[in-house]
Amino acid sequence: MGVPKILGIETEYGIAGGPDADPTLASSLIVNAYAQHGQSRVTWDFVDESPDNDARGYFHDGAFAPVIETHLANTVLTNGARLYVDHAHPEYSSPECRSPREAVLYDQAGEEIMRRAQLVANQTLDDAHQIRLYKNNSDGKGNSYGTHENYLLSREVDFRDVVRALVPHFVSRGVITGAGKVGWETDVARGASFQVSARAEFFEEVVGLETTLKRPIINTRDEPHADADRYRRLHVINGDANMSPRATWVKLGATALLLVVLEERGVGVFPSPPRRPVAAIRAFGADPSLRTTMESEDGRHLRALDYQRLLHELADDYVRREGAPDVGSEDEVAGLLAEWGELIEGVDHHPDSVADRVDWVAKWRVVEGYRDRYNLEIDDVRLRAIDLQYHDLRPEKSLAARVGLASLGTPEEIQRAVFDAPGSTRAFFRGECVRRYPEELVSANWDSLVFDVGAGPLRRVPMMDPVRGTRELTGSLFDDNPSAASLLEALNG
Amino acid sequence: MAEQERIQKQRTERTESSAATDDVAVDAQKGEQLKAELDDLLDEIDEVLEQNAEEFVRNYVQKGGQ
Numbered sequence: 001m002g003v004p005k006i007l008g009i010e011t012e013y014g015i016a017g018g019p020d021a022d023p024t025l026a027s028s029l030i031v032n033a034y035a036q037h038g039q040s041r042v043t044w045d046f047v048d049e050s051p052d053n054d055a056r057g058y059f060h061d062g063a064f065a066p067v068i069e070t071h072l073a074n075t076v077l078t079n080g081a082r083l084y085v086d087h088a089h090p091e092y093s094s095p096e097c098r099s100p101r102e103a104v105l106y107d108q109a110g111e112e113i114m115r116r117a118q119l120v121a122n123q124t125l126d127d128a129h130q131i132r133l134y135k136n137n138s139d140g141k142g143n144s145y146g147t148h149e150n151y152l153l154s155r156e157v158d159f160r161d162v163v164r165a166l167v168p169h170f171v172s173r174g175v176i177t178g179a180g181k182v183g184w185e186t187d188v189a190r191g192a193s194f195q196v197s198a199r200a201e202f203f204e205e206v207v208g209l210e211t212t213l214k215r216p217i218i219n220t221r222d223e224p225h226a227d228a229d230r231y232r233r234l235h236v237i238n239g240d241a242n243m244s245p246r247a248t249w250v251k252l253g254a255t256a257l258l259l260v261v262l263e264e265r266g267v268g269v270f271p272s273p274p275r276r277p278v279a280a281i282r283a284f285g286a287d288p289s290l291r292t293t294m295e296s297e298d299g300r301h302l303r304a305l306d307y308q309r310l311l312h313e314l315a316d317d318y319v320r321r322e323g324a325p326d327v328g329s330e331d332e333v334a335g336l337l338a339e340w341g342e343l344i345e346g347v348d349h350h351p352d353s354v355a356d357r358v359d360w361v362a363k364w365r366v367v368e369g370y371r372d373r374y375n376l377e378i379d380d381v382r383l384r385a386i387d388l389q390y391h392d393l394r395p396e397k398s399l400a401a402r403v404g405l406a407s408l409g410t411p412e413e414i415q416r417a418v419f420d421a422p423g424s425t426r427a428f429f430r431g432e433c434v435r436r437y438p439e440e441l442v443s444a445n446w447d448s449l450v451f452d453v454g455a456g457p458l459r460r461v462p463m464m465d466p467v468r469g470t471r472e473l474t475g476s477l478f479d480d481n482p483s484a485a486s487l488l489e490a491l492n493g
Numbered sequence: 494m495a496e497q498e499r500i501q502k503q504r505t506e507r508t509e510s511s512a513a514t515d516d517v518a519v520d521a522q523k524g525e526q527l528k529a530e531l532d533d534l535l536d537e538i539d540e541v542l543e544q545n546a547e548e549f550v551r552n553y554v555q556k557g558g559q
Contacts, residue, residue: 012558023556087558140550145558211559237559355527365527369535385546386538388553397541404530 002263002326003231005256006152006425006466007100009107009248010093011241012086012145013114014134014391019125023088026131030090031073031083033121034113045443045450076444078419078435079109080427083117087212089145090114090133095427096446096466099328100253100336102422104245105409109417111135115393116418135241136391137198140384142185144202146211147241151256152224152466153232154263161267162234163207163218168273168296169258170217170238171281172307174200175290176343177251179240180360182367182387183379184286192286193378194367196360198240200285206277211237217277225446227464234259238281243391243400245408246357250343253336256327257315265318271310272298288364290347308344312337356406363390366403423471426463432478433487440484453485461491 018026074084080095092110097103114133122130138144153162174197181198184190189201208216217238224233236255242248261269273296274280280294284304293301302310316337318324324333339357346354347361355361367383376382390399409417421431426447433441433449442458443450451459463469481487543549 014553014555016553088556089558134553139553139555141554143555143557145555148559212557350521352527353521355531365531366534366538369531370538373535381550382542382546384550385543388550389542397543399534399538399541402534402537402541404527404534 001154001156002260003152003154004098004467005259005327006096006098007103007252007256008094008097008150009103009110009252010091010146010148010150011107011110011135012089012091012147013393014136014139014145015089015131016134017125017129017131019129024085027085027088027090028073029121029124030114030117030131030133031075031085033124034083034117035073035075037116037120045445045448076430076434077113078421078431079106079417080421080425080431080434081106081110081113083113087145090117095421095431096425097422097427098424098467099332100249100256101328101332101408102424103252104249105413105417106422107248108245108409108414111393112414112418115395118393132397133393134388134391135243135393136179136388137241138181138185138202140181140183140185140388144185144199144215146199146237147239148211149236149239149252149255151234151236151259152226153234153259155224155228155230155232157232157263159220159232161262164273165262165267165270166255166258167206167217167277168271168307169255169311170236171274171277171294172284172304172311173251173254174240174281174285175304175308175347176340176358177240177242177247178285178358178360179242179391180288180363180387182383188282189286194288194364195286196288196290197281197285199238200281203238203278203281217281226466231466240359241391242359244357244359244362244405246339246406247343247359249408250336250340253327253333254311254315254340257319257324257333257336258311260324260326261314261318264322269314271302271307271314272296272300274302288360305344305348312340312344316341356404359390359400362400362403362405363387366390366399423475426466426469428471429463429469429474432474433484436478436482437484437487451484451488453488459488461488 015023015026076082082093084091092113094106094110097106118131118133178197181195184192186201189195202215203217204214205216207218207220209220210216219235219237221235224231239251274294275297283292290305293303295301319333319337327333343354343358347358351361355365367386370386371383389397392398421427430444440451440453441449442452447463449461477490481490
C-alpha cells in the first residue's frame, strides 16, 4: 500500500533591509526581481488551495485558521518551484521531487535563486537600503518562521498512527539535523547559552492545524494537492533550516524511510513515544550535551540519540528485507542509512568528525572557538552575530560557506536545478509549460495549469497524480507540440 | 523484553567497537583536519563579521511566519 515518497521543502527566508523598513515590500522586490530577470511571470492559482482542511477529518472555519494572502507577488518558475511572498517573508517552495537527494538539489537551487534575486534587487537600491536574506528560523527575539517538509503518503494510513509513529522521530531528530542557536527566545528555554535546535522551543502542542500560533509537532493540514482518495500530504513544520546539504538529505531521507516502514509494517513496530512529547522536543532541542533523557510511555528513560538509534535500526532492518524503492535508488537508500548512522554515532562520540555535516556542531565549534580566542562572556553579542551570519545568503558574509560543509551534488547539478524541473514528477510538466508557453499559461498551482489560447474559454489541465507528467510520460508531447494550442489538442485527443 | 534488547545491543556494540579501530583512526584524522580548518576560519573571521555586531543583531527583527 506504499506510495512513492514524492517530497519537497518550502522555506521562508529571513529578510532585512529594503525601503521603508517594510519586510513585505522588500519580499515583493525579491520575488519580482527574480521574476523579471529572465524568469516567468506566470501567476499562482489559488482555486484548489484548502489549507483549512484537517487530517483528523473536520473543517475549521474559526479565526485561527491559516490565512493565505492572494494579492502579493507570486510566481511559478521553470524548475517547477513556486516563489512568493508569505507572512512578510520571501518563500521558495521546491518542486515535487522523487528522492531525498533530488529534493536536496532543489533546496540548494532555492538558495541560489534567492541569492540571484538578492543581487538583482539590490542593484536598484542604494547602499543604505540593501536587502539581506537569511536561511534561518528565528530572529533571536522570539519571532519564528518555518522550513516545512512535505511527503506523499498513502491515504490508507490512519492519521493517529502517523502521529504515534512519527512523534519519537520528530522530537529527537534535532540532535543530528538541528541548525543550532546561540541563546534562547522563549521562557521554556530560558538560560540556554547554545541550543541544538533553532526551532524546537517554539512548539507548544503535539498535534494541530496551526502553523503560526501554538505550533504543533505534527501538523494536521490535509491538503494533498493530489487525488485525495489515494494520497495524503504529510506537512512537517518542526524542522530547522539546514545550511548543510548532508543534514538536509538525512532529514528528508530518514523521515521518508520511516513513513515507508509505517505504511508497510504499521505503527506497532515503532518505539513507544515519550509521555510528554512537547517537553521532549524542547528539552532535547535545548541540550547540546545530548544527555537529557525523557520517559517513554513504556517507562524507559531515553536520550534523543537512543530514539534515533532505535529508529535507524528499524529503518535499516526494514530496508535489508524489503528495500525501499519508494524512497530512492538502492544506492541512495544504502548511502542514506549509512550517513544517518554515522551522524548518530558521530554526534555521540566524536562531534568533530561530523562538523562537516551537522549544522549545530559546525556552528557551535565556531562560536566556542571564537569565545575561547577572545575570552568572551557567554552572552557576548558577537556570538549572536556569528549565529546570524552562519545563515547569511551574502556570499561575502556567509559563515556556512566558510566552515567546510560537505557538498551534495555538483555545482552543475544545482545550476541545472535552478532552471530545469525534475524529470521524475509532474513538476516536469509544470516547468516545461512555464518555459515553453509563457504567453498562453495564465496561472498554475501544484495540481493544475490554466491556459488561455485565445479562442474559447480558459482551459484547465488537471495534474492530480504527482507521479505522472514526468519527462518519460510527457517529454515527446512537448517535442511534438510547439504551441500551447496543439498541446491542449493532443492532451484531449 | 526491553532488557533483553539492551543486552543484545551492548554485545553488538562491543564486537563492533573492536572491529572498528580503523574507522576511529580515520575519524581522528578527519577531526584533526577539521580542527585546522576551524583555526584558519577563526583567523579570518573578524574580516567577515559585521563591524558593528551590536547594531547588526539588534536590527535583525522579523515578523513571525509559519
